[in-house]
Amino acid sequence: MRALICFAALLLMVSQAEADPPKLAVFDFELIDTSLPGEFYGSKPEEARLDRISEQLRKALAESGKFQVLDIAPVRDAARHSNLQACGGCDLKLAGQLGADLEITGMVQKVSNLIINLNVYLRDVKTGNMITAASADMRGNTDESWTRTMSYLIRNRLLAPNYGRP
Template sequence: MRALSSIVVLLLLGSVAFADPPKLAVFDFELLDTSLPGEFYGSKPEQERLGRISEQLRKELAESGRFQLLDIAPVRDAAHRSNLQACGGCDVELAGKLGADLEITGLVQKVSNLIINLNIYLRDVKTGSLITVASADMRGNTDESWTRAMSYLIRNRLLAPNYGKPE
């Protein structure tokens, strides 16, 4: 079990090349909105942004060539009915149904329009073990800030050549 996790980490770090990259399921990001505007007006703009950053992540990871991205459509409804961050491993189970080796879930935590945090969680589907977490804070609730935060995490965490390597 540890061997697969080690291989995945090396693959993420760009140190190993495989003929067949690991199969990856990227679930739609979820929102935890504890802001006052969210309570009064709802979270419609944030819900639309969640969809955009989820697609952005899928697209950029697929284009990297390091993963075989799987279509989550067969389990999307079940995933949307669950809180993937607190469902006791249902995310791993759903990814397993797709035949994934790895899975990503994500959470955007909105405290206010000026305090927003974007989190990405990468897990090994066979063991359920957390492989890595990437997190970025945003200062501003705009399409641009969300897109830039996701770009930063992809470029400087998930696909960075030295991410996670001991110094």
């Protein structure tokens, strides 16, 4: 009888573990601005847009129910002072500090006000393996173009059935 109770408890724990969505750290997007105006005047409008698309992504992934999106506030300053795309895995360490199973970093590359590219990278925190990468080009440097491009990537790449998964 005791063995049967232990087995039932084990099955319950396994089913709960399978039901819990993975913990996900979504870091703030970074900007690479190689445009001529960016060189002279800085990237002020883009900095606000980076915050908006980062929050847009967090909100959409949390609302999907497929992920438990973690608050990155405890490591936000450290992340902002690092180049997460080229820091030798510091993003994985920061996500690990939050207890994340998965992490997303993102980058916007601005070539000009006409040519902008948005990139999203989803990685497994424990192995460091890239699970999926998604990229989209946008034409025009407006709030609407940034929001629509992020919406496209969320809908057609990150939350699309079987995208980037075996």
